[in-house]
Amino acid sequence: MIKRLLFIAVILTGVAGLTGFQPSTYQIALLKYRGGGDWYANPTSLPNLIEFCNKELNTSIDEDYATVEVGSQEIFNYPFVHLTGHGNVLFNDQEAENLRNYLIGGGFLHIDDNYGLDKFIRPQMKKVFPELEFVELPFDHPIYHQAFTFDEGPPKIHEHDGKPPQGFGLIYEGRLICYYTHESDLGDGWEDQSVHNDSRETRLKALKMGANIIQYAFTK
Numbered sequence: 001m002i003k004r005l006l007f008i009a010v011i012l013t014g015v016a017g018l019t020g021f022q023p024s025t026y027q028i029a030l031l032k033y034r035g036g037g038d039w040y041a042n043p044t045s046l047p048n049l050i051e052f053c054n055k056e057l058n059t060s061i062d063e064d065y066a067t068v069e070v071g072s073q074e075i076f077n078y079p080f081v082h083l084t085g086h087g088n089v090l091f092n093d094q095e096a097e098n099l100r101n102y103l104i105g106g107g108f109l110h111i112d113d114n115y116g117l118d119k120f121i122r123p124q125m126k127k128v129f130p131e132l133e134f135v136e137l138p139f140d141h142p143i144y145h146q147a148f149t150f151d152e153g154p155p156k157i158h159e160h161d162g163k164p165p166q167g168f169g170l171i172y173e174g175r176l177i178c179y180y181t182h183e184s185d186l187g188d189g190w191e192d193q194s195v196h197n198d199s200r201e202t203r204l205k206a207l208k209m210g211a212n213i214i215q216y217a218f219t220k
Contacts, residue, residue: 028214029066029078031109035090041114042084045190052207053214057147061214071095075102080217081109084187086116089124096127103128103170103177108217111180112187115160125170125178134168134180143167143179146215148208154181155205157189157198176220179213186210 030046032039046065053059068075071094075081081102083089091099103109111121122134137143137153144150144167154167165184169176188196189206198206 025060025062027062027064027066027078028080028082029068029075031075031081031083032067032069033083033085033089033091034070034095035088035120037085037087037089037117037120038114039083039085041086042187042191044192044195045084045187046082048192049190049207049210049214053211057211057215059214059218069095071098073098075099075107076105079107080214081107082112082187083109083121084112084114084117086114087120089117089120091124091127093127096124100128104172107177108220109178110213110217111178112185113180113182114185114187115158118182121180129170129172132170132172134170137167137169137176137179141167141169141176142220143176143212143216146212146219148212150209150212154184154186155189155202155209156184157202157206158185158196160185176216179216181209184209 028046028050030039047063050061050063050065054061066078068078068081070091075098139151139153144153154165156165160183163183166182168180168182170178186206186209189198189203190210193203
């Protein structure tokens, strides 16, 4: 059963300042997948993003994020899930169906390529939505114009191949259900400064874009 009421409740409580009252605390989750890829990469990224959102957006996200498996019914407890890594990703049929039901039911998935993920995640998401293709979002898309403005799309945090950063989306019945950042590496920018020695300016750009994603997911 698709637990859409959960997501409606979260959206109704929403982001304080937009609703006029403080929402109840809720959790976001890191998505654990099979295949041998490092789903657990960037362990300090989500805590820092949560702290930033609670301060700058006045959200009430639990400071302790959850870890949830793709095929688990527990995924329906989390309105926002984040997937990252460098390597292989594998969804079986049950996992693909579960993730599909979660996203159709109102959930939101952010995928962040931590370099090397692209060739693995695309065919797996095709299992989830065989009828959909990732499309590059235009720079005027609302996800780039939430609390913070990004007139040129997602910021470039780490160079890797030197290609421009891109933001792709899966759109189901007019709704953006999955946002995929490629050649951007937002999660590295969310990590503690000591991990990658990124400048304060670079980390702030990453956190602001992350906050936009959170805000968009809860108010779309």
